[in-house]
Amino acid sequence: MDVTRVRRTGAVFALALALPAAAPAHAQDAAPAKAVPAASASPPDDGEWAMPAKNYASTRYSELDEINTGTVRDLQVAFTFSTGVDRGQEAAPLVVGNTMYIVTPYPNRLFALDLTQPGAPLKWTFDPKPAASAQGVACCDYVNRGVAFADGRVFMNTLDGQTIAVEAGTGREVWRTKLGDINKGETITMAPLVVKGKVLVGNSGGEFGVRGWLTALDAGTGKIVWKAYNTGPDSDVLIGADYKPFYDKEKGKDLGVTTWPPNAWEIGGGTVWGWISYDPELDLIYHGTANPGPWNPEQRPGDNKWTGGIFARNPDSGQARWFYQVVPHDLYDHDAINELILLDLPVNGTMRKTVVRPERNGYVYVLDRATGEVLSADPYANINSSTGVDLKTGELAMVEAKAPKMGKVVRDICPTAPGSKDWNPSSFSPRTGLLYIPHMNLCMDWQSAEANYIAGTPYIGAEVRMFAGPGGHRGELSAWDPVKRAKAWSVKEDFPLWSGTLSTAGDLVFYGTMEGWFKALDARTGEELWRFKTGSGIIGQPIAYRGPDGREYVAVLSGVGGWAGAVVVGNLDPRDATAAKGFVNAVADLKDKTTKGGTLYVFALPSKR
């Protein structure tokens, strides 16, 4: 297919949608038809992979093209490495210089592999020895989503709430800072992000009645520079003079207190366990805030600020610039922590600096990343619990009949508690202008119950049973055009997709399935070009890098787990439909398809000899 023609017609289509008939004809030529990553946040590819999202714009796109639609058929295993931990491997490996860094789920061991040697032998191991009891307060398998690299140091988080800086060359600990208290249910599973010499870390534990926060640690010393809570008074949330939200509903004094029943904000959730992006030009970091606690919405009347939304903050002071609440008074555990991809794209004929977010509630949101204005929100999955977003007010219109009620089973709610799509990140290819969204097609029954807060135990108040949505397939990979605001193509998968995607300049999209297949698709058509069966289900984030020998490699961790894979790693009993907060019911057959694992797979083309 002629790519340029597709793009041009795409633009015409988008403009026809966006502009009234009276729009000047030359607008067509003035607006480029393509979305591009924020230039300052996506420097040219150096062949390394120094942060899980690849760059500050979070594109997860590699400019390497040695492996491409033509050559991918020959892709084969270059080497493997067993992590020795057989829990859900959600992390992205990092490659900096000639070393690959991988982190395991609890007990959070950090390995450095020497890529210059054949078979990439172990260079060093760092064992942080986190508290074993932390396993009891990790809601959805004790995963870790990756480490960060900056200035010769690797920064990692441990399940028991510590952030540790490790010298990249030697594996020696430089500093460690205790940030979370497991007796309150706090853990850390997210991958840190290093911005301007500060390590950004947020907590997990929204299912345990913790109070969510994001903190910045000095990369040199580990001292806390600032800490922003996501509930409570403005002084704790770091809302001050700089705060200029777009919508009136986000304005007001101490909304983090007044939109909760008295004292409920103290155990109200709003954690930051997902992804952070950074725009160096606007000098703003973007992060989501997770679900309010407990799940039972009747126990927390009000909008429950600042949970379920997106913050833009100054990285130096932590001061908030804007906030947009995606799901005010969240009804379904719809954490707003998914990846935030910084793209510049034409909206109504003008280029806008945007942040694009495939949200858990089933919509792809496009927000102006300078102001927080919602430019569009279009469904990418099957939704029956809401009808759309009013772009004037930013309000999400919910369907009353699907709202949870105490003492009642509300049936067939789509999407489910983990959402149309959970944490597992999309990738964006500037070559195709498409966003590759790994997502799910599940629905659920929900019954609210009174949640009792007992510190250190879950604070949920809902029983959930999930099942496959219309069509019967449980997973789907969709290529989304953010300019046309429509799906370009999609591929159905039997099991929910819980792995991230990787796109490359070879016009390929890589992703893994929960049965263990690692697949490469044609980025333009969705045609499957290559697949490889790994030892266990894949829920990790694939990466591509240039090895010391100059060749392109693709790496992914295989090892099923996470919320979706709990039935396998916990050996749960599928006779109980509510096991693993209802997810087991949707994937009861996963036990017959895969077992636990924890292996790194690295692929390359056969070396030309």
Next chain:
Amino acid sequence: MSSPCRRSASLAVLAVLALAACDREEREPRGAPVGESGPGAIAQGTLYAGEPSPPDPRRQEYEGNAYHLAQGKQLYVWFNCGTCHANGGGDIGPPLMDDSWIYGDSLENIFATIVQGRPNGMPSFRNKIPETQIWEIAAYVRSMSGQTPTAASPGRNDSLNAKPAEQRTPKAEPKQSTPGGPQVEGRQ
């Protein structure tokens, strides 16, 4: 009166008299008298020096009593057992309705697990739940895999009805019970 008529009449009278032998189940809200139930009273393994000690008499008191089992079921929800172990299928914690038991399947072992906590994430409820209620919860936990008399096991669910009630759960004979032992496949 004809003799068949008389016979059935006397049978009916006997049947009515037999009702008098029925005794309503005791509801003892205070629970059985509390005796020694510290670590010393609980065997962690299945190997004994000499003759095995008899099981704790409270087993009968709690496991055969519908009131205690029903209270246990209610407390299981109230004290957030179900948020980690679901309705027996497991979540953060292991399933409780199957046949594997990491820290022992006896009432005393379950009691000990709740009181002491376990190193890989089971919190300790020491001083947090009165002993009687722990016995009730432990007895209910055993009913989840059909270990208690069906006449006493809870017969219905008030919630989503995620699985058949305990009364209809087939008994899962505990296998390879390893109290306090090493990791069982796939468990904490």
Next chain:
Amino acid sequence: MTARLPIPSPCSAGRGRDPCGAWEGEGSVIPRNLALTLPRLRRGPLPLPPGAGEGVARSASSRQWPWHRAALVLCLFALTACERVQHGIQSALDPVGQQAGRIAGLWWLFLAVLAAVYAVVLVLLLVAAIRPRRRRRLPPGPAFRPEEPIERRLTRGLTAWAVGTAAIVLTLTGFSYAVDRDILALGHRAELTIEVTAKQWWWQVRYDDPVPNRSFETANEIRLPVGVPVRVVLKAQDVIHSFWVPNLHGKTDLIPGRVNETVIVADREGRYRGQCAEFCGFQHANMALDVVAMPRDQFEAWRESQLAPAVAPSDERSREGQRVFLTSACVMCHTVRGTTAASRVGPDLTHVAARPSIAAGTLPYSKGNLAGWIADPQRIKPGSQMPVVGLSADQLQSVLAYLDGLK
């Protein structure tokens, strides 16, 4: 006990006979209003009104029991005439709200009409029984002779009787309908919404507000401003209960999985007693709640005080009590806002010491009663969900000091 209340209560109003005797059992742990229910659990003899008791006591050996039973029944009838019932804190015949007033009016109307009918029937019955039967020899021929004057009179009389009965029934139905309509019409003017959730065996009460952090929770007491219609949203957590404050309104059921509504209004200051009116298990009888009607400004002051988190303990003993509270079984069930205790199994204790009673109206609030309740709740309210926690004497005193400070 009533001295604790910041509002004038009818108990201190001095009405000759003490209308609130049941609430003033300072010395005894069991208030008088329980005397009829508690002993039943203990399988003891049933205490009866003075006079009747002797008869019953003798009845076991004597054969005069029908006579004494009749005396007992008469005594029960006599009870209805007691001022305590007519002017009481739990009496449908002492209405303090519009609806209760209409219901009471209807009740009196029914009583008057039905009593009259009853009297007429009794008189006729008596006449029929006493009048000597005139034996007339019937002439030969058919038994039914409609042309005879006596038969005609009888037909006319019976028709009139049937028409009269129908008219009475229809008229009463009409009145009943009109009263129902009036009662429901009040609902549109409700200014305040209270959500009441019935649990075995207590009442969770939540005051809603459009501003979420101005809503709050309390237990077993409803306070309302005088003259303001209040919408009460009724829910149940476990089994069916029924919300009944006789002085204010009729009964409304609380059904799990369903939301009911009623509107109450109190026209007069005072304290009234509500009672679960649908059998709900072991402690149904001890599932009461206090309804306190107070002037608007006092109500607002009370609401403000309820919105505040619990006061921090001020002395060493209370601090120790708080520590015990947060580290023992208390924290598994109760909420004290401002601390880490936030469980919702039992009543919210943030302002427990400001409430008129404890254990859902079982005991008036006093430090001594609270001590008895914590030490052995299963003696005071057997089968209740409050367990014997097993605190040491010292711990108990500390917890008491702490809780008594939670005004």
